Amino acid sequence: MKPFSYVRATNQNTAIQGVADRQSAKFIAGGTNLIDLMKVEVAQPDRLVDITQLPLSEIEINSDGLRIGALARNSDLAYNPEVRSHYPLLSQAILAGASPQLRNMATVGGNLMQRTRCYYFMDIAAPCNKRDPGAGCAAIEGYNRIHAIFGASDKCIATHPSDMCVGLAALDAKVRVAGSNGDRIIPIADFHRLPGDIPERDTVLEQDELIVAIDLPNSPFAKNYHYLKVRDRASYAFALVSVAAALEIENGTIKAARIALGGVAHKPWRAFVAEDILVGAKPTEETFAAAATATIREAKPYRHNQFKVEMAKRAIVRALINATEKS
Amino acid sequence: MVNSDNLNLLLKVNGTQHTLQIDPRVTLLDALREKIGLTGTKKGCDRGQCGACTVLVDGRRINSCLTLAVMYQETEITTIEELAKGDELHPMQAAFIKHDGFQCGYCTPGQIMSAVGLLAEGCPSDDAEIKECMSGNICRCSAYPGIVAAIQEVRQMQPNL
Numbered sequence: 462m463k464p465f466s467y468v469r470a471t472n473q474n475t476a477i478q479g480v481a482d483r484q485s486a487k488f489i490a491g492g493t494n495l496i497d498l499m500k501v502e503v504a505q506p507d508r509l510v511d512i513t514q515l516p517l518s519e520i521e522i523n524s525d526g527l528r529i530g531a532l533a534r535n536s537d538l539a540y541n542p543e544v545r546s547h548y549p550l551l552s553q554a555i556l557a558g559a560s561p562q563l564r565n566m567a568t569v570g571g572n573l574m575q576r577t578r579c580y581y582f583m584d585i586a587a588p589c590n591k592r593d594p595g596a597g598c599a600a601i602e603g604y605n606r607i608h609a610i611f612g613a614s615d616k617c618i619a620t621h622p623s624d625m626c627v628g629l630a631a632l633d634a635k636v637r638v639a640g641s642n643g644d645r646i647i648p649i650a651d652f653h654r655l656p657g658d659i660p661e662r663d664t665v666l667e668q669d670e671l672i673v674a675i676d677l678p679n680s681p682f683a684k685n686y687h688y689l690k691v692r693d694r695a696s697y698a699f700a701l702v703s704v705a706a707a708l709e710i711e712n713g714t715i716k717a718a719r720i721a722l723g724g725v726a727h728k729p730w731r732a733f734v735a736e737d738i739l740v741g742a743k744p745t746e747e748t749f750a751a752a753a754t755a756t757i758r759e760a761k762p763y764r765h766n767q768f769k770v771e772m773a774k775r776a777i778v779r780a781l782i783n784a785t786e787k788s
Numbered sequence: 789m790v791n792s793d794n795l796n797l798l799l800k801v802n803g804t805q806h807t808l809q810i811d812p813r814v815t816l817l818d819a820l821r822e823k824i825g826l827t828g829t830k831k832g833c834d835r836g837q838c839g840a841c842t843v844l845v846d847g848r849r850i851n852s853c854l855t856l857a858v859m860y861q862e863t864e865i866t867t868i869e870e871l872a873k874g875d876e877l878h879p880m881q882a883a884f885i886k887h888d889g890f891q892c893g894y895c896t897p898g899q900i901m902s903a904v905g906l907l908a909e910g911c912p913s914d915d916a917e918i919k920e921c922m923s924g925n926i927c928r929c930s931a932y933p934g935i936v937a938a939i940q941e942v943r944q945m946q947p948n949l
């Protein structure tokens with residue numbers, strides 16, 4: 462690990478100032494991603510601004526929905542009674558990720574900002590455009606089993622590894638951000654980027670911006686929902702493919718639908734084509750298969766991840782069946 | 789703001805305050821083992837992937853390898869050394885011995901701390917749920933059946949669970 466100076470922020474403004482004047486300064490929250498990357502020198506901040514003492518860990522229900530402080534720990538969010546009753550899909554998604562110890566440490570802000578698990582990104586001996594812009598991408602011609610099937614570019618085919626963010630994408634979350642130039646609200650769909658020509662940027666967050674909270678709108682999806690995660694072992698592994706499915710069913714017809722996929726793109730992948738097919742249809746297996754088939758039509762797999770296409774299709778159908786059977 | 793390159797740090801471990809002078813790079817795990825000399829907490833992967841380094845912070849289980857010691861001032865850290873009272877084992881330690889919850893023993897301090905943390909969180913009752921709640925602790929010797937049996941026994945001893 463490279464040397465760095467450590468600063469403990471006592472309020473939001475000093476936290477933001479602490480990273481604004483230095484490109485290589487970083488916030489640290491749970492540390493579960495950043496310390497890991499610092500150990501292998503993929504991240505080399507020269508200053509860490511500890512934000513864990515900021516009063517940003519409240520989870521509050523209000524008339525518009527739910528506000529989740531950026532420093533709420535993943536386990537506190539998943540087990541929060543309001544979240545369990547109004548947003549059980551989010552709870553299920555979080556509990557599918559990492560381990561109890563890690564969820565006790567990991568924060569909501571850190572989870573949004575966690576970096577890809579691409580093995581070449583994690584290995585400083587390999588060329589990687591995300592880590593070292595212009596160096597090339599070892600994954601495109603390499604062992605790309607865990608990589609993207611949607612929205613990749615010829616610069617980077619990495620995936621975003623989060624489960625929580627897939628749940629947030631399905632629930633139309635908004636990310637509240639504070640920065641040197643004021644505050645802004647970023648819809649979750651715009652928060653993470655596709656790699657394009659600048660794969661080094663995972664999100665639209667600027668260096669001098671701090672995530673302060675996530676807002677969830679009131680949700681009709683507390684009854685028919687399912688988070689399905691397919692991985693190499695039963696627990697404590699990242700998703701090969703995951704699906705957050707949520708339906709609002711009225712009089713035997715689907716009134717609203719949300720499908721978001723994890724492990725398949727540089728960001729949580731909302732399957733809008735599937736949602737369009739589902740809305741107005743009956744919740745039958747035929748409808749679900751049609752929605753899944755339409756989703757994978759735009760898939761572009763690589764040499765070692767072709768299996769993900771069929772897996773994504775079946776996972777969408779299975780998640781929707783499970784969501785329907787919940788009521 | 790506190791700003792420093794080599795800092796003085798007060799860590800409360802097992803009820804005792806320790807004054808340390810450390811580089812901010814030192815993980816909580818290394819501070820416990822190398823600076824304070826509490827070597828019961830083990831280093832397996834050092835990357836958050838095995839659970840050998842599990843300790844309790846304010847009663848909650850965490851991986852001490854993926855976090856910095858400087859971030860844990862003003863908290864209560866509990867390690868495996870704190871569980872037995874003299875010669876009297878903690879019920880979880882006794883249950884691990886009774887049910888053969890280990891073979892080589894390397895993962896065991898982490899398993900036991902995790903199990904104690906799990907009971908404090910409110911433990912689900914069936915074996916499948918206990919396994920899921922213990923998924924953050926890998927055992928290379930695969931002593932899993934004994935570990936689950938040990939946790940079940942201690943869980944049932946606790947009247948309100």
Ligand SMILES: Cc1cc2nc3c(=O)[nH]c(=O)nc-3n(C[C@H](O)[C@H](O)[C@H](O)COP(=O)(O)OP(=O)(O)OC[C@H]3O[C@@H](n4cnc5c(N)ncnc54)[C@H](O)[C@@H]3O)c2cc1C
Nearest residue numbers: 490491492493494495558559568570571572574623624672
């Ligand atoms: C072994 C292992 C298995 C895992 N398995 C899974 C899994 O299955 N599913 C899953 O979803 N995740 C998994 N994770 C990842 C885990 O969820 C993330 O590491 C965690 O959510 C990061 O949160 P943190 O608070 O620890 O972030 P940190 O490590 O503290 O920070 C990560 C990044 O976020 C930035 N940051 C933190 N807070 C803010 C803020 N408020 N505003 C702006 N920037 C901020 C930091 O500067 C840093 O760049 C796993 C991790 C490990 C180590």
Ligand code: SF4
Nearest residue numbers: 579589590598617618
């Ligand atoms: S896929 Fe992206 S992260 Fe992985 S090696 Fe290529 S550029 Fe780097």
Ligand code: FES
Nearest residue numbers: 832833834839853
């Ligand atoms: S040593 Fe910390 S999880 Fe393996």
Ligand code: FES
Nearest residue numbers: 891893927928929
């Ligand atoms: S007892 Fe050997 S690793 Fe668990």
